[in-house]
Amino acid sequence: MSRPAFARIHLGHLRHNYRLLKQRAGKAAIMAVIKADAYGHGLHLVAPALLGEGCRCFAVTDADEGTQLRRIIGETSDIVLLSGIFDTADAQQAEELVFTPVITRMHQLSLLSAAGFSGGVWLKVDTGMNRLGAKNITVLNAACTARGIKVTGVMSHLACADEPLHTMNIEQAARFLESAAKLPDGIPRSLLNSAGLIALPDCTFDVVRPGIALYGAEPVRNQPLGLQPVMQFGGQIMQLRDVPRGANLSYGATFTAPRDMRIATLSTGYADGLPRQLSNHGAAAVLSQTTTGDTAILDIVGRVCMDYCLLDASQVDVKVGTEVEFWGTHIPATRVAEQVGTIAYELFTGVGKRVRRESIE
Numbered sequence: 001m002s003r004p005a006f007a008r009i010h011l012g013h014l015r016h017n018y019r020l021l022k023q024r025a026g027k028a029a030i031m032a033v034i035k036a037d038a039y040g041h042g043l044h045l046v047a048p049a050l051l052g053e054g055c056r057c058f059a060v061t062d063a064d065e066g067t068q069l070r071r072i073i074g075e076t077s078d079i080v081l082l083s084g085i086f087d088t089a090d091a092q093q094a095e096e097l098v099f100t101p102v103i104t105r106m107h108q109l110s111l112l113s114a115a116g117f118s119g120g121v122w123l124k125v126d127t128g129m130n131r132l133g134a135k136n137i138t139v140l141n142a143a144c145t146a147r148g149i150k151v152t153g154v155m156s157h158l159a160c161a162d163e164p165l166h167t168m169n170i171e172q173a174a175r176f177l178e179s180a181a182k183l184p185d186g187i188p189r190s191l192l193n194s195a196g197l198i199a200l201p202d203c204t205f206d207v208v209r210p211g212i213a214l215y216g217a218e219p220v221r222n223q224p225l226g227l228q229p230v231m232q233f234g235g236q237i238m239q240l241r242d243v244p245r246g247a248n249l250s251y252g253a254t255f256t257a258p259r260d261m262r263i264a265t266l267s268t269g270y271a272d273g274l275p276r277q278l279s280n281h282g283a284a285a286v287l288s289q290t291t292t293g294d295t296a297i298l299d300i301v302g303r304v305c306m307d308y309c310l311l312d313a314s315q316v317d318v319k320v321g322t323e324v325e326f327w328g329t330h331i332p333a334t335r336v337a338e339q340v341g342t343i344a345y346e347l348f349t350g351v352g353k354r355v356r357r358e359s360i361e
């Protein structure tokens with residue numbers, strides 16, 4: 001039996017979130033962003049569920065991720081490579097597996113031409129984030145025409161959409177429209193990620209590209225969309241011990257028991273994705289209810305180790321085998337992320353490979 005650290009993937013919640021985003025998108029199509037193993041949720045679980053909801057356009061990072069996805073979904077849908085292609089092998093794979101790369105540089109078009117690429121590409125324009133994207137897409141568009149490569153669409157990415165009132169949002173939208181207007185009529189346009197759907201609801205255009213919202217983390221702190229958490233990340237109590245007042249716990253003896261205590265040892269540590277910054281700081285929700293029907297919350301005591309952490313179980317009736325949640329249904333991932341100075345994206349994608357992804361309905 002493998003160690004009982006788990007990431008339960010609630011497919012019913014994923015479907016709920018997809019439907020909600022579809023409503024928000026209006027007439028625009030959804031390009032579901034499922035890169036990085038569906039933000040750590042498991043591509044093999046997430047992609048078929050979204051396909052079942054009618055999603056026919058998926059975005060991953062590169063040709064490797066695209067290849068994995070093609071194996072899962074077959075030829076049903078469009079697979080967009082957000083980071084484009086890097087070399088000749090990628091270009092050949094794009095042709096063989098019918099990927100739609102996002103193009104930001106002329107060199108990528110040369111690679112595609114050399115591979116006899118017969119598919120389409122998205123052009124990406126930089127409107128102010130200064131990360132990826134061409135400054136002048138008319139040149140790229142002309143090069144596509146010259147090489148007989150179809151332009152499937154034009155996209156840009158927002159830098160500050162999670163702050164809806166940030167001036168960059170409207171500035172980027174204006175620059176995007178200005179660039180897109182220089183292209184021939186009818187080329188599909190895409191600007192918004194999850195938070196963009198809140199920040200710029202009038203800019204859904206033809207395609208929207210939600211990622212984090214699919215997984216149920218609210219993209220804008222004080223404007224919840226009503227999303228449901230998809231991942232429940234947790235573990236099991238593997239040992240219980242009574243320690244006397246004054247006992248030191250875990251590495252570095254950073255916690256000294258202020259009274260006699262009952263300590264639960266959990267089968268989850270930082271190699272599973274539980275941030276070490278939660279040492280003496282975080283909490284876990286017990287997944288069996290108390291007699292009053294409440295959910296008991298236990299403090300993490302001592303340092304989080306690679307494979308374990310310790311919880312103060314002095315006040316609750318738990319057993320070896322009792323399951324706890326670190327984030328998910330009872331403790332929002334966004335709250336844990338704030339506690340450790342990061343974002344839910346990093347928590348989700350940090351869940352270790354060795355953690356079992358189990359789907360539930």
Ligand SMILES: Cc1ncc(COP(=O)(O)O)c(C=O)c1O
Nearest residue numbers: 033157193194195209210211212
């Ligand atoms: C180009 C692009 N579009 C869309 C997304 C999805 O963003 P979010 O997860 O914030 O919705 C990403 C994610 O990083 C991205 O890089």
